[in-house]
Amino acid sequence: QKEVEQNSGPLSVPEGAIASLNCTYSDRVSQSFFWYRQYSGKSPELIMSIYSNGDKEDGRFTAQLNKASQYVSLLIRDSQPSDSATYLCAFIQWNMLTFGGGTRLMVKP
């Protein structure tokens, strides 16, 4: 079992729709979770961090954490073509930041 599981995609959504990105992780002890956005040829950019069960909202982005189910998600409301990128989830495991392989999101005008 991989430490972090993400659907590689591509996930295609129409402009203005809600994009839902999901991530499952293997370490029950982890307390810190992060979502990064990476445009093609660029470095990852931190979007959200979440440490507690429940929802955390920042603008059009909402991160959801369910530690019992070992599941974290990212919702993007009113998706825009500029949101087209690869989204990486990451969590702290054994004192290091462990990344998933990323989900490629395509927002079509």
Place this chain on the structure above:
Amino acid sequence: ETGVTQSPTHLIKTRGQQVTLRCSSQSGHNTVSWYQQALGQGPQFIFQYYREEENGRGNFPPRFSGLQFPNYSSELNVNALELDDSALYLCASSLGGRWSDEQYFGPGTRLTVT
């Protein structure tokens, strides 16, 4: 822009050579982490430096080494380069040496080994 800088932007080396990559952390950050990202994969943790000491290491061989300077800038050295070392090398800075701290990435160095 995160304020984290890396040099050089691109580098081409031959198998067996050695390479040094450099990173300047964001102002106020005393922790630097290094990652290797192969094409189509997520970043893989190499090691972290906190106040000039190694603060954790991933599953990379000893030919990957590093150091951190008193101004918190950092270097990644790779000896005896192999073809599989071709990747994007990323450094990330964070505030205080805690693993829960948010990490902010620099633009990366694209290394090609031929």
